[in-house]
């Protein structure tokens with residue numbers, strides 16, 4: 361009898377499980393629209409030019425690999441702050457923001473969750489219905505009771521905004537509300553600027569804690585436009601948490617580059633918050649790795665590389681938008697009667713297609729087109745070569 365003999369086999373991660381099934385599929389036309397990863401026109405994972413240039417420079421002056429400070433590379437944290445809050449923002453000038461390098465967006469969420477649990481152990485966490493599934497798992501593992509706020513309206517093909525406001529209005533003071541800053545995963549439906557203002561008013565009136573998850577900054581409209589939502593919360597005088605991920609925007613998935621920022625009331629409070637977050641990091645993994653952070657810091661800190669990054673990011677954003685349009689047109693051409701134009705009103709990497717679980721299973725089994733059972737498809741994995749086949753396949757199951 362071993363200590364582990366009663367350990368049960370955990371269910372497979374649904375999305376990674378799809379990947380395994382996809383890899384084993386012998387259909388020559390198979391298309392993987394399951395994972396949230398951007399592929400270029402050739403169906404390849406891009407290695408951005410700005411990243412290659414930064415790496416070349418870094419390699420030109422090889423440096424020893426000592427431990428980083430607990431909160432990461434100072435220039436990286438500064439770069440993140442400027443990107444998320446705007447270089448000229450009052451909160452940065454006042455030293456009110458505590459930012460730490462984190463292991464991707466997931467790592468940022470986890471550090472934030474652990475920190476909040478310490479501050480307010482009885483608080484409940486609300487995530488959108490539906491949300492990125494790891495939100496629930498991660499906040500539950502951090503010890504919170506996790507519930508949902510209304511978000512998606514299947515009949516309307518959009519946001520159930522009245523329902524969302526009602527959920528938030530009914531939340532107890534101190535409730536932590538996880539909000540997708542842009543490019544809502546999985547639905548692709550974002551709030552309008554006016555709706556954000558209303559959410560902010562409720563967060564303020566009900567004394568809720570907003571945790572903005574920004575995993576796709578730059579994929580909806582642009583870096584500044586997508587980041588504007590953070591500015592709205594700050595302008596309302598709210599003390600918020602923001603998790604940043606560069607996995608998608610720098611195509612640096614495996615380097616685990618992200619950050620957690622906490623907006624505090626003043627400089628002194630920010631210093632105290634930072635000191636506590638550093639303990640959370642220290643007792644989890646001590647300090648972050650160097651490479652990804654060094655690359656991103658080099659790009660954010662150099663005007664030429666930064667401009668190159670913005671251009672490459674715009675290229676990804678525009679290609680996704682073009683794929684959305686071609687998907688709508690292609691479905692129509694393939695004989696789909698219903699109006700699918702809602703796909704172009706969605707933003708970011710995903711489309712909630714409205715297809716049922718049965719239809720998604722048929723797509724997978726009969727056509728080798730892989731999306732999740734919820735009907736979510738990664739539009740960023742479509743290209744000129746596979747889109748015709750995907751449209752024809754969807755038309756057959758609709």
Ligand code: PMP
Nearest residue numbers: 396464465466492545575605607
């Ligand atoms: N939040 C959301 C909404 C996401 O979609 C993702 C990644 N799929 C993350 C956080 C995590 O990002 P990372 O891969 O950088 O950990």
